[in-house]
Amino acid sequence: MKLNGNTLKARVNGKNIQFNEHLKIIANDDAAQSEYAPGVPDANVLDDKSKIDLIERHFAEIMNILGLDLSDDSLKGTPHRVAKMFVKEIFSGLNPDNKPKIRLFENKFNYNQMLVEKDIKLNSYCEHHFVPIIGKVHIGYISNGSVIGLSKINRIVKYYAKRPQLQERLTQQIANELKKVLNTEDVAVVIEATHMCVTMRGVEDENSNTTSSSFHGRFLNNDIKNEFFTYINSSTRLINK
Ligand SMILES: [Zn+2]
Secondary structure: OOEHHHHHHHHEEEEOOOOOOOOOOOEOOOOOOOOOOOEEEEEHOOHHHHHHHHHHHHHHHHHHOOOOOOOOOOOOOOHOOOOOOHHHHHOOOOOOHHOOOOOOOOOOOOOEEEEEEEEEEEEEEOOOOOOEEEEEEEEEOOOOOEEOOOHHHHHHHHHHHOOOOOHHHHHHHHHHHHHHHHHHHHOEEEEEEEEEEHHHHOOOOOOOEEOOOOOOOEHHHHHHHHHHHHHHOOOOOOOOO
16 A cells, blocks of 8 residues: 555556545456445445554544644554454444355254344444444344354344444344345334433533334234333343343
8 A cells, every 4th residue: 555645546456546645446356346335436445454553553642633742652542442342342333244154953843933132232333423322222033944043143233333323223223134144024123222422512411311213014013012022121130130
């Protein structure tokens, strides 16, 4: 990767990519579109190391502008730490390479009732303020012949959560992915979350939280929906934490 004037050129996976000074892609010999948002080029055009190097440089600039002393022992590693955290951890769901590979099992025992996995830990980030959204995700589905490994549901939640997000979009992305991999419309997703941009800044409301839902197929039926909510609201815990 090299900088020519205001243009950055990178050759990644055999493709020539050019960016302007604001790192917008201006030429790409593969017009790949991201699933993140229509019209946004695929986040995979830069490799992780290039992303970390560039973010480190820009984050150091932000710290400089704020008046922080980057020669200070405690601060000098911060730009690299933040860049690495963005790329490898909290925004790793922007990289399609990190999408979980899903293996399904045949529903040999003909289990035809709903399956509910509730209280899946949610750590995401508000795309308007880049501060955490913390909450719980509840998932329900009715098998259409295949069964998904339970931990894969957590992995799908994690993949879409590790992006700058909107709770509404996150809810739909999880539901759409589950419908796709399970090959069924019968999917329900409910998210309850606290947004740090509401609790620690702005109106500073500590008590509010936000619920969103995405119901499909048989979960649009009120009886099925109520059954799902009964499971979510039950306080049964096999292991006390
Ligand atoms: Zn926000």
